[in-house]
Amino acid sequence: MQRGILKIEWEDIEIIDTPGVCNLFFNEDNERVARNILIDEKPDLVIQVCDAKNLNRSLVLTALLAECNIPLVLAINMVDEAAQKGIKVKRHKLEEMLGTPVVETIASEGVGIPTLISALNKALIPCYPSRLPTTLVAAVDDLMGLIGSEICEDRGKPALAIFSLAGDHATSLWAQQKIGISHNEIALQIIKNTTRTFQRPLGLVVSRANDLWAEALYAESVYLSPVSSTPLLNRLGDQALTPIAGSIILVCLIAMLYFIVGKFAAGIVVDFMLNDFFGDMVAPHLKNAVEIIPYAFVRELIVGEYGLYTMAVVPVLGLLLPILTVFFFTFGFIEDSGYIPRLSILLDRIFRKIGLNGKAVLPMVLGFSCVTMATISTRVLENKRERFIAIFLLSLGIPCSAKLSIILAILAQISFSGFLVVFGVVFSLTVATGIILNKLMRVETSNFIMEVPPIRIPSLKNVLSKTSYRSLLFLQEAVPLFIISALGLFFADKIGLLTIIENLLAPVISGFLGLPPQFAESLIMGFIRGEAGVAVLKKMVDSGVMNHAQLVIAMVVTILFIPCVTNFMLIIKEQGSQKALAIIVSVTACAIMTGGILNYFFQWANIIF
Amino acid sequence: MGQYYFLRKVEPVKIVHVTDEVLETIWRFEERGRCTVENVKTEHEDASGYVVDDEILSELEKTGLVKISGTEISLTEDGKAHALPIIRRHRIAERLLVDVLGMPFDAIEESACEYEHTLAPGLTEAICTLLGHPRECPHGSSIPEGDCCRRSESSVESFVKPLNALEVGDSVRISFIRKDDPVLIGKLVSFGVSPGKMIKIRQKFPAYVIQIENTQIALEQDIAADIYGVKV
Numbered sequence: 067m068q069r070g071i072l073k074i075e076w077e078d079i080e081i082i083d084t085p086g087v088c089n090l091f092f093n094e095d096n097e098r099v100a101r102n103i104l105i106d107e108k109p110d111l112v113i114q115v116c117d118a119k120n121l122n123r124s125l126v127l128t129a130l131l132a133e134c135n136i137p138l139v140l141a142i143n144m145v146d147e148a149a150q151k152g153i154k155v156k157r158h159k160l161e162e163m164l165g166t167p168v169v170e171t172i173a174s175e176g177v178g179i180p181t182l183i184s185a186l187n188k189a190l191i192p193c194y195p196s197r198l199p200t201t202l203v204a205a206v207d208d209l210m211g212l213i214g215s216e217i218c219e220d221r222g223k224p225a226l227a228i229f230s231l232a233g234d235h236a237t238s239l240w241a242q243q244k245i246g247i248s249h250n251e252i253a254l255q256i257i258k259n260t261t262r263t264f265q266r267p268l269g270l271v272v273s274r275a276n277d278l279w280a281e282a283l284y285a286e287s288v289y290l291s292p293v294s295s296t297p298l299l300n301r302l303g304d305q306a307l308t309p310i311a312g313s314i315i316l317v318c319l320i321a322m323l324y325f326i327v328g329k330f331a332a333g334i335v336v337d338f339m340l341n342d343f344f345g346d347m348v349a350p351h352l353k354n355a356v357e358i359i360p361y362a363f364v365r366e367l368i369v370g371e372y373g374l375y376t377m378a379v380v381p382v383l384g385l386l387l388p389i390l391t392v393f394f395f396t397f398g399f400i401e402d403s404g405y406i407p408r409l410s411i412l413l414d415r416i417f418r419k420i421g422l423n424g425k426a427v428l429p430m431v432l433g434f435s436c437v438t439m440a441t442i443s444t445r446v447l448e449n450k451r452e453r454f455i456a457i458f459l460l461s462l463g464i465p466c467s468a469k470l471s472i473i474l475a476i477l478a479q480i481s482f483s484g485f486l487v488v489f490g491v492v493f494s495l496t497v498a499t500g501i502i503l504n505k506l507m508r509v510e511t512s513n514f515i516m517e518v519p520p521i522r523i524p525s526l527k528n529v530l531s532k533t534s535y536r537s538l539l540f541l542q543e544a545v546p547l548f549i550i551s552a553l554g555l556f557f558a559d560k561i562g563l564l565t566i567i568e569n570l571l572a573p574v575i576s577g578f579l580g581l582p583p584q585f586a587e588s589l590i591m592g593f594i595r596g597e598a599g600v601a602v603l604k605k606m607v608d609s610g611v612m613n614h615a616q617l618v619i620a621m622v623v624t625i626l627f628i629p630c631v632t633n634f635m636l637i638i639k640e641q642g643s644q645k646a647l648a649i650i651v652s653v654t655a656c657a658i659m660t661g662g663i664l665n666y667f668f669q670w671a672n673i674i675f
Numbered sequence: 676m677g678q679y680y681f682l683r684k685v686e687p688v689k690i691v692h693v694t695d696e697v698l699e700t701i702w703r704f705e706e707r708g709r710c711t712v713e714n715v716k717t718e719h720e721d722a723s724g725y726v727v728d729d730e731i732l733s734e735l736e737k738t739g740l741v742k743i744s745g746t747e748i749s750l751t752e753d754g755k756a757h758a759l760p761i762i763r764r765h766r767i768a769e770r771l772l773v774d775v776l777g778m779p780f781d782a783i784e785e786s787a788c789e790y791e792h793t794l795a796p797g798l799t800e801a802i803c804t805l806l807g808h809p810r811e812c813p814h815g816s817s818i819p820e821g822d823c824c825r826r827s828e829s830s831v832e833s834f835v836k837p838l839n840a841l842e843v844g845d846s847v848r849i850s851f852i853r854k855d856d857p858v859l860i861g862k863l864v865s866f867g868v869s870p871g872k873m874i875k876i877r878q879k880f881p882a883y884v885i886q887i888e889n890t891q892i893a894l895e896q897d898i899a900a901d902i903y904g905v906k907v
Contacts, residue, residue, distance in 0.1 A: 087865070088865040088866065088867075089861065089864065089865040091861065092857075092858060092861035092862070092865070093858075094858070094861070094862070119889040119890070120867075120888060120889050120890050122867070122888055123866075123867045123888070123890065126867075148889075151889055153889070234857050234858070234861060235857075262707045262708065266814070266815030266816075267857060267860075269857075269861065269864075270815070270860070270864065270869075273864050273869070274869070277869070304877070304878075307878055307882075307884055307893075308878065308880075309880060309881055407893075410893075411881070411882045411884070411893040412881060412882075413881075414881060414882045414893075414895060415881045415882070423895070424882065424893075424895075513856075513858075513859050513862070513895065513897075513898060514882070514893070514894065514895040514898075515859075515862050515863065515866065515892065515893070515894055515895075515898065516892070516893045517866065517890060517891070517892055517893075518884060518890075518891035518892065518893055
């Protein structure tokens with residue numbers, strides 16, 4: 067849900083963007099949020115944004131809003147896509163029949179928005195006659211009569227009366243409580259009697275009536291002309307859903323991501339930034355400039371091994387920002403193309419094996435962008451068990467883009483087999499964990515129904531603005547944490563704490579994992595901010611203290627290790643401290659165990675990459 | 676003679692089947708809760724235009740089909756056994772009229788009332804199988820199971836089939852959705868997948884993809900197997 071202020075000549079208008087809904091009777095997340103806004107926020111009017119290609123379906127919601135006596139403006143969006151499908155809306159006819167303003171828009175290009183704004187003050191309640199059965203209308207009226215005027219404004223009454231009658235159990239109870247009739251015998255009797263008369267959920271009766279209303283309106287308000295050829299894009303979209311072509315497309319996309327982000331951004335661009343820009347151009351000047359400062363302590367704080375420049379400025383600006391910008395751009399492109407829902411559909415069956423369904427594809431894919439954001443997005447999953455599994459797997463096996471980008475940069479220096487081993491191990495472990503969790507937690511996986519959006523060519527402008535927004539957000543969040551962790555590490559190093567920790571962890575890190583003791587720094591930093599840990603790792607690699615086999619182990623441990631403290635806090639918030647602790651402990655144990663096993667295996671098999 | 680003629684001309688069927696009609700009415704009320712003597716009387720005044728009086732009811736009580744206690748009237752075990760096939764025939768007939776003959780929901784009541792008395796048992800089973808052993812009538816009331824449903828026979832090829840028995844490219848008019856989960860039904864309705872709607876099957880693997888108007892919707896196989904429709 068997003069809010070914003072629209073400033074027009076004569077006043078400021080607050081706009082609330084509700085989640086997309088087609089109905090309001092069911093207690094699904096989106097419906098609930100939309101319903102609460104409709105009732106609690108007492109909006110002056112509703113701008114109903116319809117998909118011109120599916121006007122019929124949108125009008126069903128218009129019917130419901132009309133029954134709820136809510137003034138509205140109808141924005142018929144995506145008229146360009148509809149035109150491609152041979153659908154042309156008779157705007158004037160629709161306006162005349164509905165009695166409310168109807169505006170055609172192409173929101174992604176800003177077409178029709180000024181007209182929409184100027185139509186706002188003409189919003190009215192649709193006047194097309196309702197098709198609700200008379201018994202139902204009478205029951206709604208009766209219920210409205212029972213609501214005291216002090217409880218609820220007149221505006222909300224019809225809506226709440228309808229929800230009390232026709233909502234599913236939870237919705238109905240919510241509405242009854244809102245209007246104070248949940249213990250009113252007469253009201254409950256009315257609801258009971260009406261339900262009996264129709265012998266089936268009243269939500270369905272209302273939906274059916276609204277369907278008829280919408281169909282009648284729709285039949286009069288569009289021209290349909292046949293379109294003979296299926297555009298290439300649609301065919302591509304269909305192919306992306308089939309097992310064979312879909313897998314090929316998926317592999318191509320991953321390869322593309324690897325080349326653009328892994329080879330181009332993490333290789334060429336980062337190389338330029340780190341060596342040519344920061345290494346050759348900035349560093350010498352900075353060193354000279356710092357010489358003026360008389361205190362060695364301050365000099366070290368700035369440019370020393372653990373100084374701010376080395377630990378915060380260079381990794382953020384030289385390493386992360388270029389990679390992430392490229393990643394966000396590519397990812398935004400894929401996101402806007404309508405491909406991700408297709409991936410959900412393609413992978414639904416496979417995801418069921420790990421106790422999730424196709425809907426979990428979105429959080430998992432988002433995880434490669436930012437695990438914290440992905441953890442929030444697990445709310446799209448319907449039951450608690452799915453959310454737990456998804457959050458668990460996200461913290462275990464999905465490296466966020468920042469982490470991933472540096473890992474790719476490091477892997478670019480060693481062989482392709484190293485790449486395969488790192489991601490092969492992480493992937494199989496994640497899948498195995500999913501299968502085990504699925505077996506342990508025997509609850510039914512929720513239903514999978516999903517709309518397939520059309521394949522679109524993303525608008526460059528939108529992708530660019532999304533990219534810059536995300537990159538800036540990254541800078542805002544990462545810079546302070548990088549500085550804090552650099553300072554922390556700097557002082558820990560100065561007072562010798564770092565050595566103590568390294569010594570404490572040495573048996574595990576040097577003994578069991580076979581890595582240099584400095585790896586502890588990477589883990590500590592990594593907990594503060596995932597990519598900061600990997601940045602330390604990168605520094606260790608560049609200084610040449612690790613061989614390739616050690617690198618592979620370090621990388622596997624780093625990916626498997628818990629993401630970062632922000633994510634940790636969020637897991638506590640989403641799952642409660644007990645479950646969060648269980649996740650953290652198992653993930654850490656899993657990371658260390660896997661690293662140890664790999665270490666012994668590599669030594670035994672004498673693998674050096 | 677004159678009177679006999681009058682009976683045959685105007686009310687021949689209804690008088691013969693008054694027992695069936697009363698039992699059916701009680702069954703319907705009991706489905707929704709309880710049934711009172713008053714319910715039965717008014718129902719028949721409103722709907723059929725002939726009078727069910729105390730005499731007929733006590734007559735029925737004597738035959739052991741109903742039990743009257745105070746204002747309440749209920750079916751005995753015998754009464755239920757008697758009413759079940761009638762209800763079943765009535766509702767199967769409704770499905771036949773809607774699914775196969777494409778009649779609108781609100782125009783089928785009268786014809787269905789006649790079928791309920793005339794369908795032979797074997798024919799009912801054949802129609803039930805043809806319709807894919809439906810569990811609900813078009814109005815949403817449940818259809819009592821018959822032997823054929825328990826054996827889930829398919830000796831006659833069903834006319835109404837679940838989506839998984841139809842082919843990619845088929846256009847299908849949805850007849851009914853055999854799921855009890857209100858959340859799921861709600862979701863399907865939101866997407867416009869409800870009885871009476873036309874859909875086209877675009878893909879069956881790895882997930883089902885159906886097209887309804889200009890929207891494509893993906894469904895898992897379990898849900899698709901519970902959506903029944905007629906190929907058009």
